[in-house]
Amino acid sequence: MRSPDSVSGTVLVALAQINATVGDLAGNARLMAAAAREAYAQGARLVLAPELALTGYPPEDLLLRPAFLHACELQLAALATELADCAGLHLIVGHPLSWGDAHDLRSKSYSLPRRFNAASVLAGGRVQATYCKRELPNYQVFDERRYFVSGRDAGRGPVVIDVQGVRFGILICEDAWFDEPAESACQAGAEVLCVLNASPFHLDKHDEREKRMAARAKACGVPLLYSHLVGGQDEVVFDGASFAVDAQGAVQARAPMFASATLMVEVGADGSAKGEIAPVPSVEAQAWGALVMGVRDYLGKNGFPGAIIGLSGGIDSALVLAIAVDALGADKVRCVMMPSPYTADISWLDSREMVARLGVRYDEIGITPMFDAFRGALAEQFAGLAEDATEENIQARVRGTLLMALSNKTGAIVLTTGNKSEMATGYCTLYGDMAGGFAVIKDVAKTLVYRLAVWKNQQPNLRADGSIGPVVPERIITRPPSAELRPDQKDQDSLPPYDVLDAILARYMEDNQGIEEIVAAGFDRADVERVTRLIKINEYKRRQAPVGIRITHRAFGRDWRYPITSKFRA
Numbered sequence: 188m189r190s191p192d193s194v195s196g197t198v199l200v201a202l203a204q205i206n207a208t209v210g211d212l213a214g215n216a217r218l219m220a221a222a223a224r225e226a227y228a229q230g231a232r233l234v235l236a237p238e239l240a241l242t243g244y245p246p247e248d249l250l251l252r253p254a255f256l257h258a259c260e261l262q263l264a265a266l267a268t269e270l271a272d273c274a275g276l277h278l279i280v281g282h283p284l285s286w287g288d289a290h291d292l293r294s295k296s297y298s299l300p301r302r303f304n305a306a307s308v309l310a311g312g313r314v315q316a317t318y319c320k321r322e323l324p325n326y327q328v329f330d331e332r333r334y335f336v337s338g339r340d341a342g343r344g345p346v347v348i349d350v351q352g353v354r355f356g357i358l359i360c361e362d363a364w365f366d367e368p369a370e371s372a373c374q375a376g377a378e379v380l381c382v383l384n385a386s387p388f389h390l391d392k393h394d395e396r397e398k399r400m401a402a403r404a405k406a407c408g409v410p411l412l413y414s415h416l417v418g419g420q421d422e423v424v425f426d427g428a429s430f431a432v433d434a435q436g437a438v439q440a441r442a443p444m445f446a447s448a449t450l451m452v453e454v455g456a457d458g459s460a461k462g463e464i465a466p467v468p469s470v471e472a473q474a475w476g477a478l479v480m481g482v483r484d485y486l487g488k489n490g491f492p493g494a495i496i497g498l499s500g501g502i503d504s505a506l507v508l509a510i511a512v513d514a515l516g517a518d519k520v521r522c523v524m525m526p527s528p529y530t531a532d533i534s535w536l537d538s539r540e541m542v543a544r545l546g547v548r549y550d551e552i553g554i555t556p557m558f559d560a561f562r563g564a565l566a567e568q569f570a571g572l573a574e575d576a577t578e579e580n581i582q583a584r585v586r587g588t589l590l591m592a593l594s595n596k597t598g599a600i601v602l603t604t605g606n607k608s609e610m611a612t613g614y615c616t617l618y619g620d621m622a623g624g625f626a627v628i629k630d631v632a633k634t635l636v637y638r639l640a641v642w643k644n645q646q647p648n649l650r651a652d653g654s655i656g657p658v659v660p661e662r663i664i665t666r667p668p669s670a671e672l673r674p675d676q677k678d679q680d681s682l683p684p685y686d687v688l689d690a691i692l693a694r695y696m697e698d699n700q701g702i703e704e705i706v707a708a709g710f711d712r713a714d715v716e717r718v719t720r721l722i723k724i725n726e727y728k729r730r731q732a733p734v735g736i737r738i739t740h741r742a743f744g745r746d747w748r749y750p751i752t753s754k755f756r757a
Contacts, residue, residue, distance in 0.1 A: 196456055200381075209244070209245070238306075264313075322362050380407065606631050625734065
């Protein structure tokens with residue numbers, strides 16, 4: 188608790204919400220130095236960077252490389268030196284720390300250094316103090332116990348620093364979700380809690396964070412500052428929205444979501460916190476922001492010059508196209524329509540209309556000659572056998588081959604267009620529509636696909652001709668979904684209605700409910716058994732799918748580690 192006779196001063200603190208890139212130690216240090224200097228010029232004397240901001244998050248098995256840890260040590264010292272001329276400035280930086288000895292199970296020796304998820308205070312040109320994270324998460328996308336030792340296990344206690352007469356205690360992310368680390372900091376004299384964070388985004392996560400941190404601040408009776416990472420890293424996205432709550436738990440400052448920013452907050456030992464409060468976007472706007480940032484950073488940080496999308500005239504490829512244009516600009520997006528004998532005329536017309544509205548490059552390559560060539564080559568082998576999904580898959584694989592050829596020739600990456608409902612049920616073709624480098628809507632259920640398309644059309648979209656209006660043609664949204672791989676095909680020929688499918692998927696896959704529990708909630712047993720069976724038997728496909736953006740609390744990928752070979756069916 189805050190001491191009743193604490194000094195009632197105030198300090199201007201900057202929360203440096205940076206977009207770090209994993210492994211770019213010098214680049215991440217430059218971002219922090221620039222934010223710190225800008226904040227210092229505005230009067231800030233404490234700058235709080237995110238968790239592992241020096242390395243980017245998550246660095247994963249880079250942390251197992253001694254050369255990487257040594258480079259981090261050198262870069263941290265260089266950053267301290269860089270800011271030595273800012274008298275009175277304190278910068279708190281998240282970084283890995285290699286220290287002490289650890290038990291090597293192979294040699295039974297104590298020769299390996301232990302690694303900590305740490306935060307160091309840089310001031311006066313050197314490292315003044317270092318705090319080591321105490322609570323290491325090992326759930327969802329987190330795997331910190333693979334890499335780090337708890338600061339508690341190494342006897343590393345709380346760290347409290349004095350800045351202009353106000354005492355700040357340091358915590359790192361998960362620490363603030365538990366009682367003991369915050370209580371220890373306050374017992375050591377902290378009048379304000381500083382929390383460094385790299386908390387991957389999922390829908391509704393922001394509200395949960397603010398409520399938990401508000402409860403922590405209120406329980407301790409001190410303000411709490413939450414500095415959060417922003418940006419895309421492989422499949423995870425960090426949403427920013429750094430914030431500050433006062434000693435009563437009320438949010439008094441908030442940075443924007445999905446944007447680099449420096450949030451200035453005036454805090455005091457009297458429990459106060461003051462700053463600008465950015466609004467919280469709607470759920471659809473949050474999902475859109477995460478998807479756009481995920482695409483922009485995946486391509487940008489990996490050096491791809493642009494994106495290629497196989498356009499079908501359907502809702503999924505239309506949504507991916509709209510996201511890609513928002514993320515990259517129309518000049519970096521290319522669409523290819525590859526009609527087959529079963530492609531409806533309206534698919535051509537709607538595709539042409541959408542690319543005209545967005546102003547992207549558009550090409551049409553008919554696949555009928557190639558499809559016929561495959562069937563001709565296989566005619567003897569297939570003699571006497573009826574047509575089935577084999578012929579459907581050949582069409583998808585012809586398209587995948589064409590898209591990957593264009594990708595190889597141009598260097599642009601193919602964005603796949605399969606959604607979460609399709610990934611769950613296997614309504615996708617290996618080496619066909621699954622062929623590509625990045626799965627944009629892999630974690631977006633079909634019902635949310637429609638919601639996002641409607642939401643996007645409601646925005647003031649600037650179209651290629653200078654007009655303002657919808658970018659997704661209305662017929663793409665309203666027509667029944669179809670893969671168009673056989674005459675008059677509809678998705679619902681072989682799947683339950685998407686509102687039913689997605690509800691079962693959410694209960695079974697995201698919330699771990701069993702079949703009997705889902706049936707008891709009112710769902711038809713046949714639908715439940717059908718959907719859950721499809722989820723189980725298609726694990727082998729998902730293992731071969733491209734990485735995709737995570738926007739729910741459980742996505743296929745890092746969150747989902749199920750065996751391909753399994754007889755468990757409940």
